[in-house]
Amino acid sequence: MATNTKNNQRVALVTGAARGIGETIAHVFASAGYYVVAIDILSDELNALADRIRASGGSCDAYTVDLADLYAVESTVEQIGESLGRIDVLVNNAATRSLHSVRGITKEAWDKVLAINITAPVFLSKWVIPWMRRTDARPHGGAIINISSVEANIPKGVAVSYAVTKGGLLSFTYDAAASLADIGIRVVALSPGAIETAFGADYGDADSGKLEADMRAHSLQVIPMGRWGTTDEIAKAVLWLASDDASFVTGTEFRVDGGMTQTWMAHDVKKQILPDEFES
Numbered sequence: 001m002a003t004n005t006k007n008n009q010r011v012a013l014v015t016g017a018a019r020g021i022g023e024t025i026a027h028v029f030a031s032a033g034y035y036v037v038a039i040d041i042l043s044d045e046l047n048a049l050a051d052r053i054r055a056s057g058g059s060c061d062a063y064t065v066d067l068a069d070l071y072a073v074e075s076t077v078e079q080i081g082e083s084l085g086r087i088d089v090l091v092n093n094a095a096t097r098s099l100h101s102v103r104g105i106t107k108e109a110w111d112k113v114l115a116i117n118i119t120a121p122v123f124l125s126k127w128v129i130p131w132m133r134r135t136d137a138r139p140h141g142g143a144i145i146n147i148s149s150v151e152a153n154i155p156k157g158v159a160v161s162y163a164v165t166k167g168g169l170l171s172f173t174y175d176a177a178a179s180l181a182d183i184g185i186r187v188v189a190l191s192p193g194a195i196e197t198a199f200g201a202d203y204g205d206a207d208s209g210k211l212e213a214d215m216r217a218h219s220l221q222v223i224p225m226g227r228w229g230t231t232d233e234i235a236k237a238v239l240w241l242a243s244d245d246a247s248f249v250t251g252t253e254f255r256v257d258g259g260m261t262q263t264w265m266a267h268d269v270k271k272q273i274l275p276d277e278f279e280s
């Protein structure tokens with residue numbers, strides 16, 4: 001039996017909410033008055049997040065789900081819909097990565113990354129759509145925000161399955177936006193650049209940390225703003241994209257990358273050719 005949320009609160013379902021970017025998205029949406037439904041495989045961290053949101057006066061339900069288990073995903077969406085009566089925003093944020101190039105990729109690693117990074121977002125969207133449809137009380141329908149990555153466009157050649165899924169999320173965004181515009185559902189991809197999370201920094205050399213330090217130094221050379229972004233800078237962009245203020249934004253990629261994707265080469269060239277104008 002469906003019950004309305006308190007004061008007709010909007011519901012935002014956020015995957016990968018236990019830590020990193022997803023955790024901040026959950027907090028930012030809760031602070032903006034959304035009823036947050038947080039999904040992750042990390043049960044303890046997820047429940048701690050829900051406790052923190054409730055303790056600060058927000059609304060949050062936590063569901064521990066492995067997104068690779070599609071049956072569990074489908075029944076979770078059904079439970080959420082039945083209990084809250086509506087889902088206004090879906091943020092497909094959870095992801096995993098395997099450090100294999102095309103030469104080293106294994107079927108097992110490929111299947112796992114595709115299951116979590118692309119199959120789950122597609123089917124979550126499919127199952128959420130019936131709870132999002134436009135009604136008199138909700139003239140704008142809903143919004144699906146897919147967290148892609150600049151790696152869809154500037155891959156490093158070390159994580160083929162990850163790059164393919166992030167590119168796939170862009171194509172999915174465009175196709176789903178075309179399919180859902182007539183029922184008032186917007187679909188947008190947000191591509192972060194380098195963001196301060198464990199995942200953002202972890203390129204597999206846990207022993208010495210050297211690779212991480214090298215990666216960081218290199219990335220700072222190609223980010224015109226000269227720093228990594230924060231989870232807050234991503235979460236606030238997601239909040240805006242999901243809001244009615246973005247009511248004409250659909251079927252597009254929104255990059256939050258400090259200028260990296262479009263200008264990474266210009267940054268270096270400027271340093272060489274116009275050193276007097278180079279300030280960082």
Ligand SMILES: NC(=O)c1ccc[n+]([C@@H]2O[C@H](COP(=O)([O-])OP(=O)(O)OC[C@H]3O[C@@H](n4cnc5c(N)ncnc54)[C@H](O)[C@@H]3O)[C@@H](O)[C@H]2O)c1
Binds near residue numbers: 016019116
């Ligand atoms: N941090 C960056 O620099 C960066 C850059 C570009 C894109 N992104 C994207 O942003 C999103 C969030 O990244 P992050 O840096 O916060 O990563 P993170 O690893 O800190 O968080 C990812 C979350 O997804 C969850 N998750 C992974 N597999 C799952 C599964 N099978 N079922 C349920 N939950 C699962 C993890 O438990 C974790 O809480 C990802 O889509 C990532 O690709 C991050």
